[in-house]
Amino acid sequence: MTAIRYLFIIILIQGTPDLPASSVSTSIFVSATVSTGKTDHDDDGMTDDWELDYFGDLGQDAEKDFDGDGYSNLQEFQKNTDPQDYSLELHQDWNLISFARLPKNTYIRPEFARINVKPPIWTWDNNIMVTASEFDPLLGHWIFLENDSATIKIEKDQLQAPNGTGSYSLTLRKGWNLISIARVPKNAYIQSIFKDKDADIISTVWTWDWKNGQYVLAKTLEPLRGYWVYSKTRDIPITINIKD
Ligand SMILES: [Ca+2]
Numbered sequence: 001m002t003a004i005r006y007l008f009i010i011i012l013i014q015g016t017p018d019l020p021a022s023s024v025s026t027s028i029f030v031s032a033t034v035s036t037g038k039t040d041h042d043d044d045g046m047t048d049d050w051e052l053d054y055f056g057d058l059g060q061d062a063e064k065d066f067d068g069d070g071y072s073n074l075q076e077f078q079k080n081t082d083p084q085d086y087s088l089e090l091h092q093d094w095n096l097i098s099f100a101r102l103p104k105n106t107y108i109r110p111e112f113a114r115i116n117v118k119p120p121i122w123t124w125d126n127n128i129m130v131t132a133s134e135f136d137p138l139l140g141h142w143i144f145l146e147n148d149s150a151t152i153k154i155e156k157d158q159l160q161a162p163n164g165t166g167s168y169s170l171t172l173r174k175g176w177n178l179i180s181i182a183r184v185p186k187n188a189y190i191q192s193i194f195k196d197k198d199a200d201i202i203s204t205v206w207t208w209d210w211k212n213g214q215y216v217l218a219k220t221l222e223p224l225r226g227y228w229v230y231s232k233t234r235d236i237p238i239t240i241n242i243k244d
């Protein structure tokens, strides 16, 4: 917290019928804290200005995910994104996406009725591509969009309750897996998430670059995107600790 202290010397000059005006003078020292834009009164890592702008008070917990988009309030502050906006961007042609937290209505058709998505929507289950009838926040989904772009915005009251607050689990099956994550751990690097499993998991993880229409190597995992991960030898349970 940065505080700038100002010294005000206030000289009160009182004039009364009995005393000459210059005979009463008082010095008062006043200190004031002036916001520089980086003030963080509740010391939670999010500045007062930012919290007040988005929430109107300082009452939000840094670790919570107010809008349910998979990023904590603190992570949204650090990324300079809107902590009250859960939006999923779709682009023309193929998109490899996921949902961080499920909408109450998980059926695909109502969710996409207002945008020009060409059915079916695909996901990957037990080593084959299958059409999806519902979304799963821990799976990647392929969606083909005929428009230039579209945004799916999910309001907070349209979301299901979060699935675990401190950690959540997913299972990698032997072979290829098309996964996503529901909440971003503090350390989202792939080597950290799959730590101690290096012997079993091919360390290269792929995601889809919609701009160039090709796969690219991923270094970190983010919600709202799908990732291909390959387990060489066996089914592997993965626990993701959000606070790690
Ligand atoms: Ca704060």
Ligand SMILES: [Ca+2]
Binding pocket: 065, 066, 067, 068, 069, 070, 071, 072, 073, 076, 083
């Ligand atoms: Ca969020």
Ligand SMILES: [Ca+2]
Binding pocket: 067, 069, 071, 076, 081, 082, 083, 084, 085, 086, 087
């Ligand atoms: Ca957000």
